Amino acid sequence: MAQSLLLVLLGGAVLRISLLSTTYLNYVKPGFRPFLVAAGLVVFVLGAVGLFQEWRGKASAGHSHGPGVAWLLGLPVFAIFLIAPPALGAFAARSEEAPARPPAVALDAYGPLASGQVTDMPLSEFIGRAWGDSGRSLAGRPVRLTGFVVPSKKKDRWYVARIQIACCAADGIPLKVAVLDADRPPENTWVEVTGTWIDPELEELPQGTVAPELTATSVTVIPAPVEPYE
Structure with missing residues (x-):
């Protein structure tokens, strides 16, 4: 579940900076926007499908827990949402x-x-x-x-x-x-x-x-x- 959630968050972060704002211009040329949007959508969908399959599996086989440290993988993604670096200056x-x-x-x-x-x-x-x-x-x-x-x-x-x-x-x-x-x-x-x-x-x-x-x-x-x- 942690892996799938990480993909959802990562895809959402890419879509947020490329589709919903112009923040992506701090990192790449304008011509790369379509590629960022496409990549963000693919990663987001893969993560969503993984979460759905995990949910179905738990519903039919009972709950299980992975290592709690796996959730730390989400910290870099949260950093993109909270403290996105500015353009070079x-x-x-x-x-x-x-x-x-x-x-x-x-x-x-x-x-x-x-x-x-x-x-x-x-x-x-x-x-x-x-x-x-x-x-x-x-x-x-x-x-x-x-x-x-x-x-x-x-x-x-x-x-x-x-x-x-x-x-x-x-x-x-x-x-x-x-x-x-x-x-x-x-x-x-x-x-x-x-x-x-x-x-x-x-x-x-x-x-x-x-x-x-x-x-x-x-x-x-x-x-x-x-x-x-x-």
């Missing part, structure tokens, strides 16, 4: 030794940016343009970046960051852009940072070795997005 991106992620597209594949207006841009694209675009398309173009706040050991800066995942949080890689000339909001606060790229003016840009820098003109605190990862 500032703690996962604190290291200043980790390099920024190199651009995921071919060099010079980025198009020109519109002049005279602020461009909303993912951090991955900003980093790619900063270190992988010899045409320096970011130069003089205001952009708006969205991410969470990560402190820096250097007093003149802090980072706006976001975790990039391929499929799930286990393969997450922190993307960080150094923010200058702006007061730092509290750690892990989600913000929109508007500013302009600081061109290092190097003949060969150090692709993906350090975080690119941004001179901020405004920093706006925002609610955490439903989908926290890039």
Whole structure:
């Protein structure tokens, strides 16, 4: 009975975070939702069938008791209901030794940016343009970046960051852009940072070795997005 109940609880937990809420986005990409729902349903049904068969067997053969310690197997499942871990945040991106992620597209594949207006841009694209675009398309173009706040050991800066995942949080890689000339909001606060790229003016840009820098003109605190990862 303990095994079947564990399956029911586990299947219910998966359905709760994937079918009845968006909590699953803290752990996987949106495209995995159908697979989570299907897996949750299968596990739940298997557990329910096991409980029903156990109940029928006890009704016809009398009551029996298994080892009480077996119920401890349910503790991890209850933990999912009560204390589900949040999405990766500032703690996962604190290291200043980790390099920024190199651009995921071919060099010079980025198009020109519109002049005279602020461009909303993912951090991955900003980093790619900063270190992988010899045409320096970011130069003089205001952009708006969205991410969470990560402190820096250097007093003149802090980072706006976001975790990039391929499929799930286990393969997450922190993307960080150094923010200058702006007061730092509290750690892990989600913000929109508007500013302009600081061109290092190097003949060969150090692709993906350090975080690119941004001179901020405004920093706006925002609610955490439903989908926290890039």
